[in-house]
Amino acid sequence: MRLSSLLYFGAVAVAASSTSRKKAKVKEPTFFNGIQVPPMLELTPDNYEATVEETDFLVIKHFSPYCHHCLDYAPIYQTLYEYYYTSKPVTDEETDFTEFYKLRFASLNCIAFYDLCSSLKVQSYPSTTLYKNGTALETIKGVKGLEILTKAIEPHLEKAKPGSRPKVLNLPEPGDDETPPPPKPLENFNPEGVSIPLNATSFETLVATTQKPWFIKFYAPWCHHCKDMRPNWEQLGKEMQGKLNIGEVNCDVESKLCREIGVGSYPTLLFFKGPQRVEYKGLRGLGDFIEFAEKAVEAAGDVPNVTTRSLKKLEAKEDVIFIYFYDHATTSEDFMALDQFPLSVVGRAKVVKTKDPELAKRYKITTFPRLLVSREGRPTYYNPITPQEMRDVDRILGWMKSVWLPIVPELEASNAREIMDGKIVVLAVLNREESRTFQHAMREMKKAANEWMDKQIVLFQEERQALRDAKQQRIEEAEARGDQRAARQAKAIRINMDKSQRKEVAFAWVDGTFWQRWLRNTYGIDGTGGNRVIINDEDRRRYWDTTHNGGKILLSRAAIIETLSKAVASPPEIKPKFTISSFEKLFFDIRMSFVDHPYRSMGVVVLLVLAAAMWFRRRIRRGRASHFPRPEDGWSTKELMKEGLVGGGLNGNGKVD
Known part of the structure; x- marks a missing residue:
């Protein structure tokens, strides 16, 4: 058993070794900054000791060919190698970088040469180690960028050759074949300060x-x-x-x-x-x-690149972040469209870009380029993903404006109309001076907002699925009847969820002390104490500030969700209050009836106009009639005498007093 196992592992090692040799023969030199770069050294047990003896510094990438992270790391490490190979030390000598520092870059396949990696105490893939005379100086685990890698290498090169390293490195992007042009010196804008x-x-x-x-x-x-x-x-x-x-x-x-x-x-x-x-x-x-x-x-500068770590830091400072995912196939046209976004949302949100595979995995991004907005870690995706749609700047900006508010923004004079109009708004009246109560209230509001959004997503999906099922049923019924025309019409039906009758619900908070007068005049409450919740429907000039039991709406997730569900029902299950007087409401209701039921309202108006016209016409006819009866009216002689209009009069002797 032991012998067979040894034979098996020996065969695997020989096969892997032969495979690596074949690959090494196939590899060709690359070019960086116009300089030919030889293929990177591939270490084996046969050449490891000799390589260590020939160099002072040796950078080794330990990897597995079956590791996805290693595949993502490969272009980064290759660019690192090409960058250093073609660099020039800060010295008057005309010398080669590799010879000047006696530095080499190499890779080690830990599947093919497991024993060698084990002897070097490699524990994970990929891992990059800087050795000096065979002793490990720095070890970097995982997929890291060029900036982190060079920060580990540079101090040791400077220590070996003092004064030979530049203070700032002009690093390329992974996969580039040249270093970027040096940054332009910052122009001295507004030198006079006027x-x-x-x-x-x-x-x-x-x-x-x-x-x-x-x-x-x-x-x-x-x-x-x-x-x-x-x-x-x-x-x-x-x-x-x-x-x-x-x-x-x-x-x-x-x-x-x-x-x-x-x-x-x-x-x-x-x-x-x-x-x-x-x-x-x-x-x-x-x-x-x-x-x-x-x-x-x-925002007027370049769109910054972010990684998982830098995005986490940014999320601690920014409530709304637009993240643009790209890969090596993203074109210059895509980036030109991207460059127009930051300035359009300045003061509202932050725009960043990334090709970090960890972030793509976190947000389940599989196609590139892709755009989403992260509001306190909650993603909302820009659905169109075709190349033309991802370059449609006006369409994308329209979407960005619809989602650039935080989940629970502060109501201010500059955004009041944007928050309140066209929506039902859960408005928390808070006092920011009471920090402990304020933080607790904001947590409850955010919980309520996230729970409501989750429920609306489920309802949206169910509504869309119901429409799809109805469409499929019509198709099947038409095909069962053999009615090809009806089947084509059913297949042509488009599921358009933009016309959904469900009204948008938003969440916000307002400083009760600063907005005290407005709160008193509009809702009749004292906002200085804070800790109040109002559900406002600005379009209908109505609001709710009590639960179905008549008590105040508590600043808690459960109370907010329960009351909100009853307020948005049709008709509302809680009687609303109004922000306008009874007299104003009369005219407002008339106006809103034309908005809600335009055809029915127009029909009522037409009927009223016709009825008024008929009544007016009859009055005119009656007014024009003579005071004397006409023969065709059919009055008898007796009736005429009674009225005193012919001889006989009222006293019967033909005289009229």
Whole structure:
């Protein structure tokens, strides 16, 4: 038994060894930065000792050909090897990098040469180890990027040859065949720290035809709001010195330029970067300006790459993150479309890109490129995935605007209409000063929001499946009758869930102290104490602030979900209150009847008009009639005498008193 096992493993090792030799013969040199790079050294028990003796530094990738992570790591390690092989040390000597440091890169197949890997104490694949004279100095486990790998190698090279390593490495992306061009030196924007007056000519040369970022105020000298904002705008220029160009355009003087740009009110604040622009609609305090300007400058740069670790750090700071997944086959056209997204959502969300296989696995991404939004770790996917759809910037931006709010955003003046209009909103009235109570309330609101969203997804899927089943049933019935025309019509039915009658439900919170007056005037409550929940239907001017038992809605997941389910029922199972008076409600109900039932309402109006016309016509006819009876009216002589209209009168003697 023992002999047979030895023979079996010996055969496997020989086969693997012969296979690796065949592969080595097939491999051809590659080119990096225009320099030919020989195939990487493949270690075996036969050449390991000699290689260690010939080198001072030896970097070895220990791998398994059947390991998926190793396959993902292969292009990273190959690029690392090519980058160092073609690099030049910082020295006056004309020398080869490999000879200067006596450094070699190699790979070791731990399936074919298990004993060698075992002797080197390799415990997982892939693992990369830097050896010096056969002694391990650094070991990096798993799939790591070039930045992490070079940080492990560089200190030891610098220690061996002091002053020979650059302070900053210009690293390529994995799979590239050249190093990227050195980063351009940062331009000293706004060197004077002032807001620069612009006219049509200077706007064209400094803003429109360049890729330089500008934040510009369009104003009129007589505008009171512009006058009030002027000190903050001037201070913004000082704060953005060396960071961002600040400008202003007098629309009384440059009226044509303002019309071409589409300025409709004063002041209008626009951030420009070449043909791209975004309007600032927030508050006009200095801190608000600075916060927007800094985010806009960051968004105007390149879309950052993220890994699992860096995304985790980013999620701790950002509520909403758009993640663009790409691979080696993603084209320049795809990236050109991607570059237009960050500036369009500045101040709302963060846009990043990734090719990290761990992130793709986490979000179950199998096709590339793909876009999703992560709101506090909860993904929502952009469904269109064809190449043309992934380059349709307007369509993607429309989707991004529909999902760029956090799961439970704060209601502010700048986003109130966006949150409240067209939705039923669960609004928590909180006091941010009471931190402990505030955090607990926010956790309950987020739990309720996530649970409700999960339920709506299930209902959406059930509704869609019911429509699909109905379509399939019509197809089967038509085919059973042999009615090909009906079968074609049934197959042509499109399942369109955009027309679903289910109203969207959103969650938000409001500072009860800051919005105290609005809460009192609208809902009749005192918001200073916080810890209240209101379910608001802005379109119907109605709201619920009590449960079906008449008590206040508690700030708990169970109470919110239970009350919300009854409020959104049709008709509502809890009687609503209204934010308008009874007199206003009368006219509002009439108007809403035309919105809900336009044809029925128009029919009622037509009937009322016809009835009024008939009544009016009869009154006119009666008014035009003579005071004297006509023969055709059929009055008898006796009736005429009784009325005193012919001889005889009332006293019977032919006289009338």
